[in-house]
Amino acid sequence: MFTYYIITFGCQMNFNDSERIARVTESLKFKKATEKLKADLVIINTCAVRQSAEDRVLGIVPEIRKKNPAAKIIITGCSARRPDFQKKIAGRADYFIDILDVPLFLKKMAGSAKGTKKISKNNQTITAKTATFFKLKPRFSSPYSAYIPIMTGCNNFCSYCVVPYARGKEFSRPSKDILQEAKNLVTKGYKEIVLLGQNVNSYNPENYRGEKLKNFPELLKKVSQIPGDFWIRFLTSHPKDMTDELIKAVADSDKITNYIHLPFQAGSDRILRLMQRNYTSKHYLKLIAKIRAAIPQASISTDVIVGFPGEKKKDFEKTARIMEVVGFDMAYISAFSVRPGTPAAKLEDNVSREEKKRRKQFLTEILKKTAYANNRRYIGRKVKVLVEREKKRFSEKEGKQKEIKIYSGKTETYKNTRFKEKSGKKIQTGTFQKVKITKAGIFGLESYEL
Numbered sequence: 001m002f003t004y005y006i007i008t009f010g011c012q013m014n015f016n017d018s019e020r021i022a023r024v025t026e027s028l029k030f031k032k033a034t035e036k037l038k039a040d041l042v043i044i045n046t047c048a049v050r051q052s053a054e055d056r057v058l059g060i061v062p063e064i065r066k067k068n069p070a071a072k073i074i075i076t077g078c079s080a081r082r083p084d085f086q087k088k089i090a091g092r093a094d095y096f097i098d099i100l101d102v103p104l105f106l107k108k109m110a111g112s113a114k115g116t117k118k119i120s121k122n123n124q125t126i127t128a129k130t131a132t133f134f135k136l137k138p139r140f141s142s143p144y145s146a147y148i149p150i151m152t153g154c155n156n157f158c159s160y161c162v163v164p165y166a167r168g169k170e171f172s173r174p175s176k177d178i179l180q181e182a183k184n185l186v187t188k189g190y191k192e193i194v195l196l197g198q199n200v201n202s203y204n205p206e207n208y209r210g211e212k213l214k215n216f217p218e219l220l221k222k223v224s225q226i227p228g229d230f231w232i233r234f235l236t237s238h239p240k241d242m243t244d245e246l247i248k249a250v251a252d253s254d255k256i257t258n259y260i261h262l263p264f265q266a267g268s269d270r271i272l273r274l275m276q277r278n279y280t281s282k283h284y285l286k287l288i289a290k291i292r293a294a295i296p297q298a299s300i301s302t303d304v305i306v307g308f309p310g311e312k313k314k315d316f317e318k319t320a321r322i323m324e325v326v327g328f329d330m331a332y333i334s335a336f337s338v339r340p341g342t343p344a345a346k347l348e349d350n351v352s353r354e355e356k357k358r359r360k361q362f363l364t365e366i367l368k369k370t371a372y373a374n375n376r377r378y379i380g381r382k383v384k385v386l387v388e389r390e391k392k393r394f395s396e397k398e399g400k401q402k403e404i405k406i407y408s409g410k411t412e413t414y415k416n417t418r419f420k421e422k423s424g425k426k427i428q429t430g431t432f433q434k435v436k437i438t439k440a441g442i443f444g445l446e447s448y449e450l
């Protein structure tokens, strides 16, 4: 039996791409190996957003080559197209294949293994290949939470980002395909649907014949009209495309969760211009004010980059100020890392590694304070949690060990929440539970003292 193993780096889009590839391997009767060192075929779905993700691939490939020399290694995903990356592992990986071409490649591989006829070359345009790729049904990893990509690619060309080069121009899926996928999932009992895209709020399906929807808020409304008890999340939004209509769609619906991820990246307008982000800090703060006014209970997270080329102390202070003023629930803070081929790679990376680390730490301390203050507001409130995990623990009572079950999951505001089993009642993962919060931490909530 021919075995395979998929390793995925990076964002939820990559994760969902891997789920689609897994369905292809299954349809070809490949068997999933228990680990990469036992597989005949290892598919590595790479991420090019940060150097650290590429470094990990550069570490894994030689390890597989050494300990599992017979394995075929396919490099796909965002780094696969990058010549400088290919050069670094040339001779160790067997194939560099665009993710859109992986299904056909696997079919060819299976065909030649069985001695069947060759499958002809795929001469479709990138747009047609993308459409074909999204017609593949994913093999969802979770039985209750699923990602649905609504678009891929990006037209924004932020100066530090490789995504527009790695994934190409924006491609939006027809709304009927997305709605059908969502309906199927809800019928199967899925409780959480995450609409995905590099830029969900620039979703634009208008070019399809007969397409009725115009934009992302209209799509969100349509998904929320599907009958059933489920949540809708969405990732990631760009501040320049965050419209009043979108904020209203979230505020008006019980199914669309009150969690907004809105990257601001930098607080200095000079740095935002160098980043080619196409908004100002004033615009960003105005959006936050609108969100807070329309959805007072919203939790807000963000992405920030510290140490962008030319970021001076006073620029950084503006970033810190936004962190304080907004009071984020979560922030994914990264130190600028040079991505070859991007405009920012031509700028001098002149903030030292130590200074980037210090700035990152400074923002982390602000985040800890604001996240904790926000979480404390939950104490005494009853919240709905989608249960994701169950863990056994032992507590000692009167000299006797007693097994207790600890559950964890997320609130609709994306707060990690832990709670203890209710007396004797078995709780299934993938169900909604009402939990009364008794304790707040920096990055989570608890329903009792652990």
Ligand code: SF4
Pocket (backbone or CB within 6 Å): 154, 155, 156, 157, 158, 161, 162, 163, 164, 198, 199, 238
């Ligand atoms: S919006 Fe900017 S950061 Fe986001 S994917 Fe597009 S280019 Fe990259």
